[in-house]
Amino acid sequence: MPSSLLLSYYGDDLTGSTDVMEALSLGGIATVLFLDPPSAEQLACFADCQAIGLAGTSRSETPEWMDDHLHHALAWLRSLGADLCHYKVCSTFDSAPGVGNIGRALEIGRALFGQSCVPLVVGAPQLKRYTVFGQHFAMFQGDVHRLDRHPVMSRHPVTPMGEADLRRHLAGQTELSIGLADLLCLAQPDIDERIDRLSAGHQVLLYDVLDTRHQAEVGHQLWRTRQPRGSYVVGSSGVEYALLEAWRRQQRVPATVPSFTPPGAVDQLAVVSGSCSEVTARQIRWAEANGFRAIGLDVAGLIGDEHGEGVMQAVLEAAGDALADGMSVIVHTAMGPETNASAVTQGDPQARHRIGRSLGQLLRRLVEIHGLRRVAIAGGDTSSHALRELNIHALTTRLPLPETPGSPLCRAYSDDPTFDGLEIALKGGQIGSDAYFVNLRNGRA
Template identity: 45%
Template sequence: MSPSPRASAPRLPGGPLIAFYGDDYTGSSAVMEVLSFAGLPTVLFLGPPTSAQLARFNDMRAIGIAGVARSQPPEWMDAQLPPIFEQLARLKAPINHYKVCSTFDSAPHVGSIGRAAEIGERLLGGAWHPLIVGAPAIARYQAFGNLFACIDGTGYRLDRHPVMARHPVTPMNEADVRLHLSRQTDMPVGLVDFVAMKTGRAEQQLAAERAAGARLLALDVLDDETLAEAGRLVWEHRGARLFALGSQGLEYALVAYWRRAGLLAAEVPTPAPARTERIAVVSGSCSPITAAQIRHALDHGFGGVRLDATRAVEAGAWAAEVTRGAAAALNVLEAGQDPLVFTASGPDDPAVPALGQAIDAAGVAPSLVNARIGDGLGRVLDEVVRRAGLTRAIISGGDTSGHAGMALGIYAVTALAPLAPGSPLCRAYAEGAHDGLEIAFKGGQMGRPDFFSAAKGGATNH
């Protein structure tokens, strides 16, 4: 009698595993980073792709669309998100993900995660909707529904966080993600806490919360064990398809579980970024972390060019300021330095309240001005990269990255190498001059003080 055939090893299903929309560009590239460097090729489109563009990447295991929903009102979401979610649904991935910032940047009037959840539930389906925000790899932790984030090794509850408690657009005054979401949606929000996850009771708590009517289920993540357990709950309870919300913590969780279950290789070689001779940086971030990075860069060979953001309240004045900024940045390159074009250096920069006062005096919508600033920074970068023939660039600031990226005419990126967690170096795909450009979208709170120098020198910035 011939021996019975060996049972085949478990495998992940073919085709795209995850389809995602990111509510800002930096967060979207963070999802791509997690998956790509785990051995799951991922493409990120910087807007809804055409059929031809999608066909160019038909071997990808994850497909994402980066957006700017984080800086938009609910009415914008009602108009813009449905066709994007419908396009994601056509990819037929088992997991659809609405990616939000790991510090949960949102409010009822801008970047509403609750409104996105309502739209996604209707169009992307699923019997329940996991919410995973914690991600130990980037020092984000959730315990009993409360979100914590670290700066320089010190953890803060989000409503006491030095950055998020003072965020100029979406200041966080509630660390419990359930309560925070309850201000944005009437969808019932439940919790599977870390105690249940570490004592083998996660299944029971998940079932109990769903039986009680919860449709959004926040999953605590504190360490590698709870991370993998969160991934297991999502994957094993995905049904025919599942709509999830959260940071790149969702992808970290799925990768952790897939590795634990033998569905994914435990180690994948990570490429190292190469050094480049010249780099250009634009920043619209008001974060103190970015401020430290700006100070470090200016002390180490970068030349600063400040744009007067108050001029963005009027289109003509801002166009002139953008032209001036591009010329100044090119002069910096001529002088042998790397240009760093910025609108503010931290939340205490006088430019921050000055912009608010200018917006109030002009009576214009802050979202319009913020979009104009981001677009202007992108046009500065476009001019500098094209005229100087640069091969690498950085855009800093979550909201800034979206508008600046669109101004560059890039339609997609893939991950090349890690720079800092959440901010990989990417390869740009464009119809014109910027095809092949190496670019990173850096969130305001990401990276060490030497991030910009390290991005030039080819060092990983952990």
């Protein structure tokens, strides 16, 4: 176990987990992300890391699932002895009482760490996410939208965001009292005393973040108020961006930004997508016009058949034919929010999980048969369940992608030589330009 561990974290989905890994790696913090608690031998391979993550699936799970699984995951992370343990949520805070309940995660971690008040940080200017007087905003195609009016997140098929006030939204998930350190508070000369009073009066403290100045102050407060034997914090990768500034001031991180070698182009890229986002649909259409073959997976047939073997075999053969023809391939379950995948899986988490696992099994077979060395998975929930089918136990950052901050190209670690060293990108549904998949194949950031 690393002797100077600054941070441990649990990502509530795969793309959220790689988001944190990228932010830390760009800041010069050596970071590894495990898919499950590792063996002693696997952990020893990353003894130089200052941050260790555990990729989870809680964003797509019920509170009952969290009661059974999340406590154990956080307990393992706490045992590592890091200064801070971060429960990572999506920077658009999409959650609901019955699915991805952030309030329940706050309760579980607060009790485990014996903490009176848990900090909550969601704003991340680097990702174009802003929290102002408790209201949350996110950019989409160049325009900043209040979260309840966001063209994508307000229409999310599982956790539509109908409330931009994060405290009001969270109040529907927990009875914990929630305070606010707003922009005016963060600008006061007696900020330390004000934060101490707010923390003493509330069980959760939400911080505003509009720009990097506020972010730096928030990082100072997170580090200043940590408990001697480790503290629990909840939020987006805005937590890491804030802490990095505090660590730089204390010379705990390198002064210079690390460099990453471009990976170059590959002849073929295989993508599986469970995203219902219109952004991903546009990316698929663009890829079709630029050397990819797009293949739809019949979601109703996959779920309706007890095993879905016929549906899976047909798609595997079609994808194999495309690769044999020298093309790249995208297997997708939806082309935007209005396709039937959303209706078929609505309110049925097991159906969504099955789709993710099936896409992962398909991708595994394509890698095994065709010797692919670069692949991609689109959709946050999909990534969480699909990647676990690839016999991979850890990821590190191969190359940050400035076009899609939070979704880097990763290097996979596996005991199976087929998957060890595989380059894999995990993309949230609403992330990236139309040319994303084409640029990924061509090795362009």
